[in-house]
Amino acid sequence: MALYSSRKEQTNPESNSVADGSGLSGSNGSDLFLAARRIVGWAVLAGAIFWAVGQARGLFPSQTVRLLGRETVLTGWTKAAWAAEVSSSGPANPMRAENTKQADGTEQVVCQAGHTDQAGQKDQAAQREETGHTKQAGQKDQAGPREEVGQQQAGQKGPGTQTLPAEAGRWLVRLMVERAAQTRQSLFRLVSAPSDYYRTDYGQVICQTDQAVIWWCEAGWKVPRQRPAPEPAQPSEPKSPAHSSPPKPQPDAAPPEAKAGPQPDAAAQLAACRNDREAVQVVIRPVQALRKLSAHISDWVGPEGARIPAGQTKILYAYYHFVHTPTDRTGVRDWWPDALPPLRQDQPLDVPAGQNQPLWILVHVPKDARPGLYQAQLTVQAEGFQAAVPLRLQVWDFCLPDRNRVETALGLSPHLIFQYHNLKTEDEKRKVLDMYFQSFGEHRISPYDPAPLDPIRVRWLPEADPPRAEVDFSAFDRAVQQALEKYHFNTIMLHVQGMGGGTFHERYEPAIGQYTEKTPQYQAMFSSYVRQLEEHLRAKGWLPMAYVYWFDEPDPKDYDFVTAGMERLRRYAPGLRRMLTEEPNPKLKAPVDIWCPVSPNYNPQQAEKERTKGAIFWWYVCCGPKAPYCTLFIDHPATELRVWLWQTWQRRIQGILIWSTNYWTSDAAYPDKPQNPYEDPMSYVSGYSTPKGAKLPWGNGDGRFVYPPLAAAVPGKTAGPVLEPPVSSIRWEMLREGVEDYEYLVLLREMLDRHRNRLSPEQVRQYEALLEVPPEITQDMTHFTTDPRPIYHRRAQIAQAIETLSKM
Incomplete structure (x- = not known):
């Protein structure tokens, strides 16, 4: 597994420029501001320790209030700070869902979840906590967490409830009170800007x-459950999505009441080339609860009656x-969308009033589809409700190749698939494993091992003269073919028997049975074996796709061991490509063909030397990096994985690697029964000598891109x-989109190289400019868009350029 450890130095060797455009992620301040934030974080940690010790010794009288939906004990200096903040009138950062609008337009902060000063209303935080998961029709709520919130009727303040004016110094109250006993990281979050999730x-x-x-x-947004509907559109000329410009962000505001009925020129819009997949979100927000919601779609009708x-x-x-x-x-601590189960006609949904329920419409454009504009109708229906969307x-008039050029290597655990799906027979295992491989293929992702049930079989002959290996490729060949x-798939990871291996945590020595590396029997059998591997893969035409991944994230103490293995x-x-999940290091003399550092450790200067x-470069993400880099986490903007592929292209990196796609449970965190990945989105540490029962978080969704079916959520x-x-x-869909974006760029580069001699110098410059990644998408490793619209806009420009060049 390519696992990130805190021993890794997270330094960004690239420019640390400041983002000017809205929607860019990263630190929007100077180094002095960053240093100040660190000082504040450590100061808060020290204060938390002081508070905890004092509280344990009974030194501080306490007062209990409900703040941000949780009971909070105020003692000593935090109690005084609370009183001071109540009377404060200084400027402050807005809170998230804890703010409420009053009839006169002023804003108030309610310090007990579920209550406002306005009779007949509840704040969004209480609504969110009370509702729970979307239900299947006719069933009870799906198992899920319930937050303890006040249940008094609106307009009745619970005991200890206090109301602050919005202009109070709210961030300081949060800083001192909200999580005083939590870790430094959680405390540090409190001084950060409000999440982009709520835009x-x-x-x-x-x-x-x-x-x-x-x-x-667009599919590049994660829609919060309680987000209000957008402002109604005004009449305008319809635009093709191929030529649309990204709209300018508008300040957040409560939308006016929309007029009933269809909006002018309103249609969900997508754009894709042939052999491409594209998605869009249609969001249902009931005014009254909808029962048994289902949907179906018509054919897509295009030019001259062409159909998809x-x-x-x-x-x-x-x-x-x-x-x-x-x-x-x-x-942020809230409901986040991630899993995308199919909406089945026999399993409709119940959707509560006032909650968003996004439907994902995912279309595959056939290779032979006629270019042009297509239209379809999505029919959404529930009990007493029906709407046509x-x-x-x-x-676009070009076609993506079946096999993409950016190399991909992502882990997949057959053992967990068999456990969660309750598979016993070989036929059952093969049938379901093929379904997972089908998902990988549709998303242009290659698993580490394309033949987990059909390994290369080796018979060791130490007594032969000379000692040798007999290698049977028959089952492996059928599966890989x-x-x-x-x-x-475009990569094949080889399991090289007798090689040894390990991680920075532990390692095991090379050996074949009782024969260790220094014995003549080992050397003869191992050399016979790997030479046959190389010769066979070359004969099959698979050698350029194969790689050996036998050691993970070595420490300096492992460098000699890794070097010896690579030399062997x-x-x-x-001819077998040797891959290592590490960045180049002058102390590491190993002959590496594919360097694969964790993304923050990629160094452009080192890379050019290699x-x-x-050598070529891949890179990976896992439980690290975390913010402000592009990550794989559920509670991060959807754009991050897609932007990661644009950063991959920008740095001439040829492959991506992620340690797992179905890490659904941790034996350490859940020793007695497996984790339900729908109910608990956190990925916990396992292995690495982690004691049973320890819940050490790696991050929400780390190593988890696909889910078991809902029927198999609990083995x-x-x-x-x-x-x-x-x-x-x-x-998973955003990763696919990023890989497809990379292929658009490859196609444009190939088209430009093919027609370069027929173009004027100015035309060449214009097309070459499109091969550069604009700062609106990513400025550097830590400043990038959290708004998908600049990506769609650039992609449309590239598509139009490919269409033009393909007609020359």
């Missing part, structure tokens, strides 16, 4: 009735997970096998 400057209303508002937005069958479109729905512990300062799809032809591989099978020696719950495909996620 409301995107989306378009399609129609509104007295039962529901239906609106749409409805079967090429999937209708998924966003499943909300409650994040108890935010991953880092970017995340228009959809528009622009198909299918994986490459059917799913179009190079000596006996120089490239002159013939052993069903009597028989669950023969269903995996459930996708927003992050």
Whole structure:
């Protein structure tokens, strides 16, 4: 596993410029400001320790209040700070969902969740906590966390309730009170800006009735449950998504009441080339609770009656997970959408009033689709409700290849699949594993091992003269051939027996049975074995895709061991690519073909030196990095994984690696029964000598891009096998989008190279400019867009350039 450890130095060797554009992630202040924030964080930690010691010794009289939906004990200096803040009138940062609008337009902060000073209303925080998960029709609420909130009727203040004016120094109250006994990281989050998760400057209303508002937005947003519907659109000329410019963000504001019925020119819009997949979100926000919600889609009808069958479109729905512990300062404790189960006709949804329920419309454009504008209709229906949602799809006149050029290598655990799906027989295992491989293929991702049930079989002959290995490739060849032809994987990780291996935590020595590395029997058998590997893969044409990944994240103490292993591989099978999850280091002399550092440790200067020696670069993310880098976490903006692929292109990196895609449980955190990944989105440490029962967080969603079907969320719950495909996620779809973006850039570069001699110097400059990643998408490793619209805009420009060049 490519696992990040705190021993790794998270230094960014690139420019540390400040982002000027709105929607860019990163630190928007000077180094002095950053230093001040660190000082504040450490000061708060010291204060928390002082408070805890004093409280334990009974030194401080206490007062209990409900703040931000939780009971909080105020003692000593925090009690005094609370009193001071009540009378404060200084400027402050806005709180998230704890603010309420008053009739006169003023804003108030309510310090007990679920109560306001306005009769008949509840604040959004209480509404969010009371509702729970979206239900299947006719069923009880899905198992999920419930927050303890005040249950008094609106207009009645509970005991200890205090109301602050919005202009009070609220951030200081939060800093001192909200999590005084939590870790330094959690405390440090309190001085950060409000999360981008709550922005409301995107989306378009399609129609509104007295039962529901239906609106749409790009797939690159994570829509909060309680987010209000967008402002109704004004009449305008419809734009093709191929030529749309990203709209300018507008200040957050409470939208006016929308007029009933369909909005002018409103349609959910997508754009894609042939053999591409594209998604859009249609959001249902009931005014009154909707029971048994379902949806179906028509064929897509295009130029001259051309059709894309409805079967090429999937209708998924966003499943909300409650994040108890935010991953880092970017995340917030709230319901976050991630899993995307299919919306099945036999399992409709119940959607409570006042909550968003995004539907994901995911279309695959066939290779032979005629270019042009297509239209389809999504019919949404529930008991006593029905609405028709228009959809528009622009198909560009070029085709993505089946196999992408950016190399991908992501882990997949068959053991966990078999456990959660309750699979016993080989036929069951193969059938369901193929469903997972199908998902990998559709998302242009290659698993580490394309043949986990059909390994290369080796018979060791130490008594032969000379000692040798007999290698049987027959089952392996059949499985790999299918994986490459059917799913179009582009990498193959080799398990090299007898090689030894390990991680920075522990390692095991090379050996074949009783024969250690120094014995002549080992040397003869190992050399015979790996030479056959190389020769066979070369004969099959698979050698350029194969790589050996035998040691993970070495420490300096491991450098000699790693160097010896890499030298052994190079000596006996120089054509097998040797990959190492580490950045180049002058003290590490190993002959590495593929360097794969964790993303913050990529150093452009080091990389150029290694490239002159013939090496290439991949990179990876896992439980680290965390903010302010692009990450893989549930409680981060959806754009991050997609932007990561633009950063990959920008730095001439040729591959990406992630340690796991189905890390659903931790044996340490859940020693007695497996974790339900729908109920608990946190990924916990396992292995590394972690004691049983210890819940040490890696981050929400780390190593978890696909989910087991809902019927298999708890292993052993069903009597028989669950023969269903995996459930996708927003992050799985965003990773696919990023890989497709990379392929658009590769196609443009190839087209430009093909026609360069037929273009004027000015035309060449214009096309070359499109191969550069604009700062609106990413300025450097820590400043990038959290708004997907600049990505869609640039992608459309690249698509139009490819269309133009392809017609020359």
